[in-house]
Amino acid sequence: MSAKKPQPATRIRTCRACGKQYEYPIKGSTATRHHCEECVCVPEHLRLVAERLFSRVHALELAVKRLEQRPGG
Numbered sequence: 460m461s462a463k464k465p466q467p468a469t470r471i472r473t474c475r476a477c478g479k480q481y482e483y484p485i486k487g488s489t490a491t492r493h494h495c496e497e498c499v500c501v502p503e504h505l506r507l508v509a510e511r512l513f514s515r516v517h518a519l520e521l522a523v524k525r526l527e528q529r530p531g532g
């Protein structure tokens with residue numbers, strides 16, 4: 460299989476606001492180091508709210524995973 464590899468300079472990044480994984484930097488893409496193309500368009504004050512919510516969701520996901528792995532639950 461000849462899977463398309465990201466160019467050496469690009470990296471998979473996780474968007475701070477929505478958690479989406481995207482390659483950065485990509486020519487012609489408006490994505491920034493911390494935000495995907497979609498969230499870049501979101502006004503900053505809303506993006507900050509999204510970031511806060513996403514970090515809470517992320518923490519909750521980890522907590523749920525921990526609980527699921529607890530033996531004899």
Ligand SMILES: [Zn+2]
Nearest residue numbers: 474477495498
């Ligand atoms: Zn995003």
